[in-house]
Amino acid sequence: MGFALFLLSAATLAFEINLTRLFSVAQFYHFAFMVVSLALLGFGASGTFLAIYPNLSHRDLPSTFGKLALGSSISMLAAYLLTNWIPFDSFSIAWDQRQLAILLLHYIALVTPFFFSGLAISLLLTANAQEAGKVYAVNLLGSSIGCLCALVFPSLFGGEGMVSLSTALAGLASLFCIYSTAKPSVHFDLKTNATSSRKYVTGFAGSLILLSILVSTAIDLELRLSNRPGLRWMELRLSPYKSLSYALQFPGARAVYQRWNAFSRIDLVQSTGIRSLPGLSYRYLQPPPAEDGLLVDGDDLSPVVTSMENLDFTRYLPIYLASDLRSGAEALILEPRGGLDILTVLAGGARSVTAVELNPLIIEAAAPIYHAPQVQMVVDSDRSYLRRTSARFDIIILSLTSSYHPIRSGAYSLAEDYRYTREAFLELLDHLKPDGLLVVTRWQQTPPSESLRAFALVVTALNESGGDPHQQIVALRGYNIATLLIKNSPYTEPELTHIRSFAASRAFDLDYLPGISIREVNRYNVLPEPLDYQAYTALVSSTSPQAFYSEYPFDVSPPTDDKPFFSHSFKWTQASQVIAEMGRTWQPFGGAGYFVVVALLVLALIASGFLILLPLAAAHWRNTTASFESMIPIRVRATLLAYFSLIGIAFLFVEIPLIQRFILFLGNPAYAMTTVLFNLLLFSGLGSHWSSRISLRLALGTLVLLLLSYPTLLPIFFHQTLGFPLIVKLALSCLIIAPVGFGMGIPFPAGIRLIAGWSRSEALIPWAWGANGAASVVSSILAALIALSFGFSWVLYLGSACYAGAWLMGWVLPSQTLEAPRDR
Numbered sequence: 167m168g169f170a171l172f173l174l175s176a177a178t179l180a181f182e183i184n185l186t187r188l189f190s191v192a193q194f195y196h197f198a199f200m201v202v203s204l205a206l207l208g209f210g211a212s213g214t215f216l217a218i219y220p221n222l223s224h225r226d227l228p229s230t231f232g233k234l235a236l237g238s239s240i241s242m243l244a245a246y247l248l249t250n251w252i253p254f255d256s257f258s259i260a261w262d263q264r265q266l267a268i269l270l271l272h273y274i275a276l277v278t279p280f281f282f283s284g285l286a287i288s289l290l291l292t293a294n295a296q297e298a299g300k301v302y303a304v305n306l307l308g309s310s311i312g313c314l315c316a317l318v319f320p321s322l323f324g325g326e327g328m329v330s331l332s333t334a335l336a337g338l339a340s341l342f343c344i345y346s347t348a349k350p351s352v353h354f355d356l357k358t359n360a361t362s363s364r365k366y367v368t369g370f371a372g373s374l375i376l377l378s379i380l381v382s383t384a385i386d387l388e389l390r391l392s393n394r395p396g397l398r399w400m401e402l403r404l405s406p407y408k409s410l411s412y413a414l415q416f417p418g419a420r421a422v423y424q425r426w427n428a429f430s431r432i433d434l435v436q437s438t439g440i441r442s443l444p445g446l447s448y449r450y451l452q453p454p455p456a457e458d459g460l461l462v463d464g465d466d467l468s469p470v471v472t473s474m475e476n477l478d479f480t481r482y483l484p485i486y487l488a489s490d491l492r493s494g495a496e497a498l499i500l501e502p503r504g505g506l507d508i509l510t511v512l513a514g515g516a517r518s519v520t521a522v523e524l525n526p527l528i529i530e531a532a533a534p535i536y537h538a539p540q541v542q543m544v545v546d547s548d549r550s551y552l553r554r555t556s557a558r559f560d561i562i563i564l565s566l567t568s569s570y571h572p573i574r575s576g577a578y579s580l581a582e583d584y585r586y587t588r589e590a591f592l593e594l595l596d597h598l599k600p601d602g603l604l605v606v607t608r609w610q611q612t613p614p615s616e617s618l619r620a621f622a623l624v625v626t627a628l629n630e631s632g633g634d635p636h637q638q639i640v641a642l643r644g645y646n647i648a649t650l651l652i653k654n655s656p657y658t659e660p661e662l663t664h665i666r667s668f669a670a671s672r673a674f675d676l677d678y679l680p681g682i683s684i685r686e687v688n689r690y691n692v693l694p695e696p697l698d699y700q701a702y703t704a705l706v707s708s709t710s711p712q713a714f715y716s717e718y719p720f721d722v723s724p725p726t727d728d729k730p731f732f733s734h735s736f737k738w739t740q741a742s743q744v745i746a747e748m749g750r751t752w753q754p755f756g757g758a759g760y761f762v763v764v765a766l767l768v769l770a771l772i773a774s775g776f777l778i779l780l781p782l783a784a785a786h787w788r789n790t791t792a793s794f795e796s797m798i799p800i801r802v803r804a805t806l807l808a809y810f811s812l813i814g815i816a817f818l819f820v821e822i823p824l825i826q827r828f829i830l831f832l833g834n835p836a837y838a839m840t841t842v843l844f845n846l847l848l849f850s851g852l853g854s855h856w857s858s859r860i861s862l863r864l865a866l867g868t869l870v871l872l873l874l875s876y877p878t879l880l881p882i883f884f885h886q887t888l889g890f891p892l893i894v895k896l897a898l899s900c901l902i903i904a905p906v907g908f909g910m911g912i913p914f915p916a917g918i919r920l921i922a923g924w925s926r927s928e929a930l931i932p933w934a935w936g937a938n939g940a941a942s943v944v945s946s947i948l949a950a951l952i953a954l955s956f957g958f959s960w961v962l963y964l965g966s967a968c969y970a971g972a973w974l975m976g977w978v979l980p981s982q983t984l985e986a987p988r989d990r
Contacts (some may be wrong), residue, residue, distance in 0.1 A: 167228060168304050170343035171290060174235050175209045175308025176285040176315060178205075178553035179847075180791050181242050183316035183839065184328040185276070191325060191431050191463045192250070203770055204273065206818075208280025210939025216288050216932035227293055232285050232344035238282035239336035243379065244539060245275040246329045250403050270623065283336075286937065291918060292931045298918035299739055300856045306851030306911065310844045317428045317840040324426040326400045327390040330383040337379045402977075403521035409569055410464040410545060413437060422458070423531050429836030432527040434470065435459040442469040443479065444566060445508070445607065445647035447672040450482035460504040462532055466569045468504035470532045477513035484642050484649035487668050488561045488603045489514020491651075491661060495560035496520075498563035498597070500548040500585065502565045503528060505535030521871065522551045524833055547833025548585050552593045554889030566647075584830045585726045586620065586732035591627035598654040606650040610643060614698050615735050617641075617648035619722040621678075621702055622711070624652050626724045635706050640665055641678035643698055645691050649675070654679070678702040683739075727881065729957035735974040763954070767947045774940035803930070806921065809975040810934045812968045813913045814941030815948075819965030820873060821846060822911065822949040824903065831884050832895060837888055841896060846910065847904035853911025862916045865972040870910035876906075877959035905910060913972060914938065 187311050214220060228532065254268050260537045290301050302696045315335075320328055386396045395401075404411050413419055416439030423434035440459045455477075458470040471477075480486055488493065493564055499512045508519055521536060522544045523529055529536045531544060536543050544551055564585060584590060606624070608617045625635040637656035642649045655664075657680050666686075669676050673690035676682060677698040688696040701718075708714045715723040720735040821842065828838035853865075880902075887898060921930050952961050 167231065167290070167343065170231060170235060170339040171287070171301070171304050172308035172311075172337050173339035173342065174238060174283055174286060175305045176312035176944075177242070177332045178238065178280065179309040179312030179843070180315040180319075180328065180335070181312075181332035183313065183609050183843075184320070184332065185427075186246055187431075187441055188246070188322065188325050188329075188402060189354070191252070191404065192402055192408075200699060202278075203943055204276045204945040205280045206939055206946055207770070208277040208286075209284035210936050210943055211277065212281050212284030212288050213932045213936025213939055215285060216292065216935070220772045220932070222289065226287070228343050230837075232340045233372065234282050234286035234289070234371060235336055235340035235343060235911040238279050238286070239280040239333050239379055240338060240375065241275070241282060242336060243329065243383075245332045246844040247399070248272070248275045253403060253405065255405075263407045276581050288932050288935045291935065298913040298922075299854045301853040301913045302911070302918075303855035306359070306847045306854060310847035313840045313844040313847065317836060321425075321427045323387060323390045324396070326396055326402050327387055327433065330386040330396070330400065330623070332892050334380060334383040334387070337376055337383070337902045340376055354839060356415065358467065362989040375903075382618070397725055408464040409459075409467045410435065412462045413440065413459050413461070413467060416440075423532070425527050425838075427525070427527055428840070430462050430463065430525055432525070432531050433461045434531045435461065435467075440467070440469065442467055443483070444609075445644045445649065447674065448645060449671075449673050450479055450787060452478065455479060458504075460528065462503075462525070462528070462660050465642050466503075466567060468567070469506055470504040470511055471506065472847075474509060474512075474534070474538070477509055480513040482672055483510055483843060484508055484647060485563060485605050485607065485672060486514055487642070487649075487665065488563070489516060490668060491664065492560045492601075492603060496557075497561040497563065498522070498557075498559040499563045499565060501567050502535075502563075503532075503567055505532050507563050507565050508541060510534055511563070512538065514720065516540065516561070517543065517808060521544055521558075521793060522548055524548075530696070539925075548873075549590060549593065549830060550591075550833050550892075552597055552889075553885075557831050558597055558599045558839065560601055561592055561603050561605065562598060563605045564594070564607070566609070568609075581733060582730045582826055582829055582835075583725075583732045584730050586623060587730050588623060588626055588630075589727045591623050592631060594635070595631050595654060597818065602654045604652040604654075606649075606652070608648050609649075610646045610648045611697075612693065612697065613719065614648075614701050615720045615722060616733070617650075617698065617706070617717075618701050618720075619724070620648075620650060620733070621734060622722055623703060623724045625705060625711070628652070637680045639678055640680075641676070641698065641702055641854060642669055643677050643691060644673075649674075650697065678706075710957065726957070728877075728959050729953070730826075730955055734954055763947060763951050766953060767944070770911055770943045770947050772898070800810070805975050806917070806930065806934060807937055809917055809972050810914075810938040811941040812972040812975070813917070814938040815945040816965045816968035816972065817910060818945035819949050819968060820906065820944050821952060823961040823965075826953065827880055827884075827958055828899060831888060832892070832899065838894075841905060843898050846907040849904045849907030850911030853908040854915045855911075857912040857915045858919070862912065863973060863976050864917075865909050865912040866969055868907065868974070870966050870973065872906055872909065873962055873969065877962050913969075951971065 182201060182205045184326050189201065210985055249272050252268060252271070254272055256266055287301075291298050294301050302403070314912050316328065317329065319331060323331060382397070386400055390396045410421075410433055413435045414421065414437075416437050419435055419437035420440060421433050422436045425432055425434070436458050438456075440457045441454050442457065442459065443454060446454075456472045458472055459467045460470050461467050483506075485507060493515050495511070495514075496518050499507050500522050502508050502521050502523065505521075511519055518540055519538075520542045523536070524545065524547050529545065535541070546554075575703045598604060604624075606620050608620050612619060619643065621639070624639055626636055627633075628635045633654075634656060636892055638653045640651040640653075640657065642651070646882070651665075653661075662680060665679065666676070668674070675688060675690050676686050677696070679686070682699070682703075684696070684699070686948045687699040705711065705714055712723075714783045715721070719737070721737050722735065824846070825835075825839050828842050829835050834836045834842060853860075857865075883898075883902070887895065890898070917934065920932055921934060947960050952964065
């Protein structure tokens with residue numbers, strides 16, 4: 167049973183993590199965010215089910231566990247196929263009522279695998295309440311291995327293959343559990359034993375289904391392992407609104423490269439219809455160069471120029487101005503994606519180019535550009551490289567890595583971006599030579615939003631580093647691109663003259679320049695009002711930047727490492743307009759991804775209320791309320807409810823901000839998620855195993871103190887070690903997370919033992935499991951909302967407060983039940 171539980175736990179977590187990747191590719195980031203909530207909802211619902219049907223725990227345990235593992239395996243595959251073959255169209259939900267039914271169908275399908283898995287685990291906890299620590303430890307250890315599977319195997323099997331792998335692991339758990347305990351039958355009389363006949367038929371059908379699943383998933387995995395396409399019906403279908411879907415609609419377009427790794431899917435599309443040169447002046451009158459399109463997760467198309475023989479077009483790009491001002495420069499380009507910025511600075515006469523790119527698949531897809539003679543390639547995250555190197559550069563370019571998205575769509579508002587924070591811009595300025603230039607490019611929005619936020623970051627960084635924003639910033643505007651050039655010292659008059667000449671010859675508007683006048687702005691790409699110029703000058707001249715940010719219609723205050731949501735510009739003052747336009751605009755979320763999270767929170771609250779209240783109502787309906795009361799007093803039951811709810815909220819309030827903070831440290835969301843989850847689950851499993859020997863009060867008190875110190879200690883630790891090699895940072899991450907993870911593994915099994923001590927029937931264990939899961943559903947969404955609004959530190963503080971509340975519950979319950987048991 168232990169090995170079967172281990173396999174099922176690994177399969178469940180690998181499936182959960184992989185779902186976030188599949189939704190990021192097939193749909194958008196918002197839908198990937200829902201996966202954690204759906205998983206926890208399934209686990210919570212399993213506790214409710216077992217509380218309503220407690221007799222399930224009295225059946226043959228290995229057989230029942232095997233059937234539930236088979237149900238999880240079947241539903242993993244079925245949920246993927248259903249959501250893939252019947253896609254949800256978020257853009258048309260406002261006027262197509264069928265989409266609501268499809269969304270509900272998706273919810274049910276995606277919750278089901280986690281329901282079966284959670285029911286199997288809850289069943290084992292109920293049947294082995296006195297050994298809850300060991301059961302919970304095996305569950306957590308298996309889950310930690312599932313994290314590693316989600317990190318290692320996507321590069322071999324792809325996202326679709328990971329569905330097959332998860333399905334197969336759950337199927338193997340069922341196979342091991344059922345057939346390791348099977349007893350051969352010598353005689354079978356169909357006429358005299360109808361019950362046995364039904365069991366035989368059911369067992370035969372189950373075996374046939376299990377065999378079919380294992381064979382089909384094995385075939386799919388073998389095909390992918392040998393670099394051949396997997397089974398056709400497993401192929402992922404992308405939303406028609408994804409950039410890749412658009413690109414492949416052009417006649418003759420084809421994908422010539424497609425690969426997965428743990429954190430992305432990279433496609434390279436060859437098409438004569440690709441014409442993407444962001445910022446190109448309309449005064450360039452020659453045919454554009456031939457290009458391929460490089461896409462990350464099916465979106466954000468970046469051009470890959472296929473020939474480097476004629477680069478005259480680069481002279482008409484805004485960032486060429488930096489090369490004009492710094493001939494023969496040593497340049498640093500951060501995340502150049504398809505390499506357009508590399509070609510531009512090379513055409514401008516750069517002496518050397520250091521290109522920092524985190525994703526090795528991008529380098530592989532655009533190999534000719536990254537392997538040009540003057541280019542030094544670095545595979546690392548921007549922040550880690552900047553912390554590690556002592557080099558100074560003439561030009562640093564923060565490449566534009568996203569496609570244009572209307573600010574009112576909130577398309578990336580939930581995504582962390584540690585390149586655009588106050589701390590990152592201070593690092594960038596620190597790596598410029600005395601007269602060096604920092605180039606930042608953002609999409610042009612009306613009214614200004616992302617360009618203004620980048621401008622605010624520059625102003626803040628210059629002020630904090632002792633610079634003068636009035637004299638060190640130039641802002642250009644083209645048809646759809648805003649470009650900021652920040653000099654590490656005041657601009658000289660000859661430089662300003664050259665900038666004016668460059669802008670005029672290419673029809674770029676000047677939005678900010680030392681000494682700029684109103685007569686110089688809004689001349690070529692004419693707007694009804696010079697909004698960018700007005701916003702930039704107002705911010706620079708403001709004596710109270712906070713007052714400016716407060717009055718502006720969007721949130722354009724500078725992001726920080728504690729709150730790194732550059733694209734989250736939503737303010738509640740926009741809410742009335744969003745609601746008024748709902749269903750009248752093609753934007754899927756009316757103007758803010760924030761509303762998606764709010765809607766999810768409302769759904770989670772409703773579902774969680776049912777998960778907590780339904781078992782008690784069912785107990786009343788079944789006339790078992792009296793038995794509950796005779797076993798456990800009302801005060802104790804209420805305290806237990808609060809206890810399990812608090813530790814459910816606290817676990818996610820610690821897990822989610824730690825994952826988000828470690829993105830900066832490890833440089834990649836997949837590395838951060840895998841490292842944090844692996845260590846939390848591994849050490850929580852160890853804590854659970856040893857929980858019977860440790861005082862619960864001592865464990866919770868120590869955990870609270872640790873968590874209160876993390877918001878202060880983590881930034882200091884990251885600052886000192888961010889430039890270390892990845893392998894060293896992984897080891898350091900283990901040391902940081904281990905004590906917290908160990909402490910977080912103790913409260914749940916200790917609580918289960920408390921219930922077992924009060925009630926010999928252990929009827930409340932599924933109820934406690936459901937309450938814990940329901941609270942976790944709410945906390946996973948609430949943590950994101952709090953982080954968006956107040957930052958990660960506040961989420962950690964609230965997590966420690968919840969553990970402190972659980973510690974206080976210990977003083978309400980009889981003290982003898984909370985201490986570690988003495989040897990008898």
